[in-house]
């Protein structure tokens with residue numbers, strides 16, 4: 001099933017110069033780039049993007065972190081790319097994410113209120129559609 005997913009290189013990844021490394025891993029896996037744009041998020045956009053986390057203890061720190069600099073927004077395409085990119089990214093906590101994954105290889109804990117884990121990837125077909133429409137309205141299906 002050919003899918004599209006929304007990937008973000010978060011502000012920590014962009015600041016650390018890892019945007020190219022993330023793109024390299026997406027392309028090396030064989031996925032196609034359908035959209036790539038450096039963007040400054042807004043609070044309104046993040047509230048929609050992270051709607052399932054509104055009200056959680058890490059929500060405000062997460063929003064502040066995501067506003068702390070530009071993100072590289074990417075739409076990648078391919079067979080089962082949604083779960084494929086989640087697998088490339090690794091689990092949420094970068095300290096224990098498996099080596100070989102983006103978060104496991106490049107992320108670590110800095111003792112901050114929110115985990116800075118370099119990338120976001122949509123977690124389902126529904127989230128991917130919703131998130132692509134938010135970040136790339138012209139690519140929405």
Ligand SMILES: Nc1nc2c(ncn2[C@@H]2O[C@H](COP(=O)(O)OP(=O)(O)O)[C@@H](O)[C@H]2O)c(=O)[nH]1
Pocket residue numbers: 053058062091092112113114115116117119120121123
């Ligand atoms: N400090 C802290 N940050 C979290 C926690 N859970 C999630 N986050 C942050 O919030 C983002 C969104 O959470 P979630 O959707 O559950 O994880 P993801 O899908 O793996 O990115 C994560 O990528 C982390 O940056 C947590 O328990 N503690």
Ligand SMILES: [Mg+2]
Pocket residue numbers: 123
């Ligand atoms: Mg998530």
